[in-house]
Amino acid sequence: MNVIKRRRVRGGLLTLAVAMGVAAVTPANMPWRNTAVTATAATSTTATSTNAADHTRLRALLRRLTTVDGAPGALVEVRNRHGGSSVLTSGVADVKSHAPIHRDSRFRIGSVTKSFVATVVLQLVGEHRVALDAPVERYLPGVVRGHGNDGRRITVRQLLQHTSGVPDILDYLTPREILEDPLAHHDTRDLVNIALAHPPTFKPGTGWRYSNTGYLLAGMLIEKVTGHTYGEEIRRRVIAPLGLRETYVPGDAPSIPGPHPRGYVRPGEDAPLMDITEINPSVAGPSGSMISSGTDLNRFLDALVRLLRPAQLRQMMNTRPTGNPDGRAYGLGLESGPLPCGGLSWGHTGDVLGYETIGGATVEGRQATVMVNVDPGGSDAQDDDMRAAVQTALRGSRHP
Secondary structure (H helix, E strand, C coil), X not given: XXXXXXXXXXCCHHHHHHHHCCCEECHHHCCHHHHHHHXXXXXXXXXXXCCHHHHHHHHHHHHHHCCCCCCCEEEEEEECCCCCEEEEEEEECCCCCCCECCCCCEEECHHHHHHHHHHHHXXXXXXXXXXXXXXXXXXXXXXXXXXXXXXXXXXXXXXXXXXXXXXXXXXXXXXXXHHHCCCXXXXXXXXXXXXXXCCCCCCCCCCCCCCXXXXXXXXXXXXXXXXXXXXXXXXXXHHHHHCCCCCECCCCCCCCCCCCCCCEECCCXXXXXXXXXXXXHHHCHHHCCCEEEHHHHXXXXXXXXXXXXXXXXHHHCCCEECCCCCCCEECCCCEEEEXXXXXXXXXXXXXXXXXXXXXXXXXXXXXXXXXXXXXXXXXXXXXXXXXXXXHHXXXXXXXX
């Protein structure tokens, strides 16, 4: 789910969390802020995929993320067009044990899940089982109705591109409510009904506004068309063919398999840091539940050209402006943004309680993933520094 950042809570969450007994660490017990970078020096693999200047810049950005920006830990993994990769880490995976970030860390990827869901829908388009410009009503009869919402006037394309106008579930389900019972199961249809009990934000096709509800509906569409859950189809169509050994659609499982950093939330600059590593991901479902790693996300972004037929890949990369002043535009489960060195980065961001992820790739064959293990609660500059790290890592694709 990708709008927790937009709905960042600066106060009020702390009292609730402490009352609930959520693990908390006070500011006085945050030694990583000053020592983590030197105590857990950034490490890399032997395969070099960044030049010396960019490597230095990446180290500085990771150091900033784990000091000035307040994240306990950060990781960046870069992959070049020849398959060589490098990993840099800073800070800690666990603020109690001070264990460093593992180079093969798994983490919750939030809305990067949407790129996987869109890939499956577009594969179904290529198989002539779904039509992008068909009304949602064709596949989910009677589901999108009421309060001005009408699936007969909303297309599949509009769901995937956030131009449907369907209200966003996260406007009506806050982090406070999730933290009241983080292990509770959430049925996708119930989440959709909560959102659709409110009027649309605009007439379908007349605007752009990020809506997690659209991808909850896309997951329901996958199940209706195939007879299998969106998770089963992602495993069969994406995870297995690509050999992604560190990528999971967890269902209701609250834990993260394999080495992973703890995930934290901080409701205010000087408030206690709370451990929210274990959470039932069904609250995000097809809009943001997945777990992956830098290695697997880079491989996935590189493989989109093989997963999709050319016609469907063109549709995925057919973007419209989001209104962001930095020039970002959104396709079908894939976002583009201009690189300072020229060209575009293609990828997605992911915000979920405990973790923030940004993945990007260039058409020249270079990929980069950045992760920090706090969300919400980093500084307002955290997003900018993470995006700068991706852009720095992708610069090499423009170099000889």
